[in-house]
Amino acid sequence: GAGVSQTPSNKVTEKGKYVELRCDPISGHTALYWYRQSLGQGPEFLIYFQGTGAADDSGLPNDRFFAVRPEGSVSTLKIQRTERGDSAVYLCASSSKSGLGPDTQYFGPGTRLTVL
Amino acid sequence: GENVEQHPSTLSVQEGDSAVIKCTYSDSASNYFPWYKQELGKGPQLIIDIRSNVGEKKDQRIAVTLNKTAKHFSLHITETQPEDSAVYFCAATLNYTGANSKLTFGKGITLSVRP
Numbered sequence: 001g002a003g004v005s006q007t008p009s010n011k012v013t014e015k016g017k018y019v020e021l022r023c024d025p026i027s028g029h030t031a032l033y034w035y036r037q038s039l040g041q042g043p044e045f046l047i048y049f050q051g052t053g054a055a056d057d058s059g060l061p062n063d064r065f066f067a068v069r070p071e072g073s074v075s076t077l078k079i080q081r082t083e084r085g086d087s088a089v090y091l092c093a094s095s096s097k098s099g100l101g102p103d104t105q106y107f108g109p110g111t112r113l114t115v116l
Numbered sequence: 117g118e119n120v121e122q123h124p125s126t127l128s129v130q131e132g133d134s135a136v137i138k139c140t141y142s143d144s145a146s147n148y149f150p151w152y153k154q155e156l157g158k159g160p161q162l163i164i165d166i167r168s169n170v171g172e173k174k175d176q177r178i179a180v181t182l183n184k185t186a187k188h189f190s191l192h193i194t195e196t197q198p199e200d201s202a203v204y205f206c207a208a209t210l211n212y213t214g215a216n217s218k219l220t221f222g223k224g225i226t227l228s229v230r231p
C-alpha cells in the first residue's frame with residue numbers, strides 16, 4: 001500500500017519568507033509525528049498529533065513553527081519568518097496506534113528545506 | 117529527557133563480515149528500541165525493533181540485543197552485503213504503547229560494506 005508522502009521534496013526559500021510543508025500519512029493512521037533532521041544528525045522530535053489535536057508540541061523550537069491537522073489526516077507544518085538555521089530535512093511519520101504492540105512509526109521521504 | 121548515544125560514527129567492513137553497532141540510553145524507563153536504516157535522499161526505514169521485556173530478537177541476517185542493566189542495545193548484521201551500506205539510527209521511547217511514542221534518536225552511524 002501507499003506509504004507516507006511529503007510535499008514538496010525540496011523547498012528553497014529566502015530568509016524571512018513563510019513556508020508550508022505537507023504530510024500525507026498512511027491511510028487510517030491516527031498518530032502523526034514531525035521530526036527535523038539536520039545534516040549529520042539523527043531526527044529530532046518536533047510535534048505529535050493524535051487525531052486532530054496536537055498532543056505534544058514540546059519539540060517546536062520557537063513560536064515561528066506551527067503545525068495543523070484539521071481533519072485528522074493530512075498535516076501541514078508552517079514556518080514563519082524563516083531563518084538560515086531552519087535549513088534541514090523535515091520528516092513526517094505516522095503510526096496506527098492499534099494498541100496491539102509497539103507503535104511502529106513509518107517515515108516519509110522528507111522535505112529538504114533550504115533557507116538562503 | 118532521554119539521551120541516546122551511538123558509536124562509532126562510521127564503520128567499514130568487508131563484504132561477508134559481520135557488523136556490530138552499539139547504542140546507549142540514559143533513561144531506564146525507556147521500553148522500546150527500534151533501529152532504522154536511512155539511504156541517501158530517503159526517509160528512515162524500520163529494520164528491527166525490541167521491547168524492554170525481551171533480551172534478543174533476530175530476523176534473518178539482523179539481530180538486536182538489549183542489556184537493560186547497562187542501558188545499552190546493539191544491532192548485529194551478519195554476512196554483510198554492499199546493499200547494507202547506509203546510515204543506521206538507533207532510537208528509544210518511554211511510551212511504546214501509550215499516547216505519545218515520540219522517539220529519541222542517536223546521531224547515526226555510516227556503515228560502508230566494501231565489495
